[in-house]
Amino acid sequence: MHNSTRALAITASLASGQGRPRVPLAPYFMLVLALIGIADAFYVARASYTGQALWCPIVEGCNAVAQSPYARIFGVPLPYFGLAFYVYMFGAAALLAFDPFSRGLRLGVVLYTALGVSYSIYGMYLQLALIHAVCIYCLISAVITVVLLISAFRHFRATHLAAVIGRQLRDRTPLLARS
Numbered sequence: 001m002h003n004s005t006r007a008l009a010i011t012a013s014l015a016s017g018q019g020r021p022r023v024p025l026a027p028y029f030m031l032v033l034a035l036i037g038i039a040d041a042f043y044v045a046r047a048s049y050t051g052q053a054l055w056c057p058i059v060e061g062c063n064a065v066a067q068s069p070y071a072r073i074f075g076v077p078l079p080y081f082g083l084a085f086y087v088y089m090f091g092a093a094a095l096l097a098f099d100p101f102s103r104g105l106r107l108g109v110v111l112y113t114a115l116g117v118s119y120s121i122y123g124m125y126l127q128l129a130l131i132h133a134v135c136i137y138c139l140i141s142a143v144i145t146v147v148l149l150i151s152a153f154r155h156f157r158a159t160h161l162a163a164v165i166g167r168q169l170r171d172r173t174p175l176l177a178r179s
Contacts, residue, residue: 031094135150
């Protein structure tokens with residue numbers, strides 16, 4: 001559907017009093033991805049906390065990466081940062097599910113996931129170029145983060161036009177009619 005056709009459909013939906021147009025399922029998909037990310041980061045964080053070796057089912061390098069000098073920032077294990085990232089992402093996706101047209105929230109989620117992807121790229125560079133080992137859990141996290149960014153961006157684009165039209169209609173409505 002072209003943007004002009006989509007704009008007309010959204011305008012008709014909003015003007016007819018049917019409320020907001022149908023919202024994409026991206027925030028719910030992002031919730032599921034964040035939960036998977038939480039599980040992944042929690043496993044590695046728990047192993048880092050207890051000192052246990054990681055189970056590396058596909059790629060033999062998880063423990064080499066976890067024990068490398070690059071595995072800590074200011075003495076804090078990186079999996080803790082990953083866990084915090086995904087917990088925050090879960091909260092942001094939940095808020096986005098409740099208010100999918102919030103301009104600041106939509107933009108914030110895109111920027112936050114872009115920051116996560118940037119760090120994932122840096123982490124993959126460290127593993128391949130300096131550590132010479134690959135952690136499957138880091139790879140899973142990187143893929144999840146990229147898919148989160150794609151979902152956030154698609155949601156941003158899908159709801160942008162509806163949010164703009166909704167604001168325009170709301171601004172044209174007299175104040176007495178709004179209450």
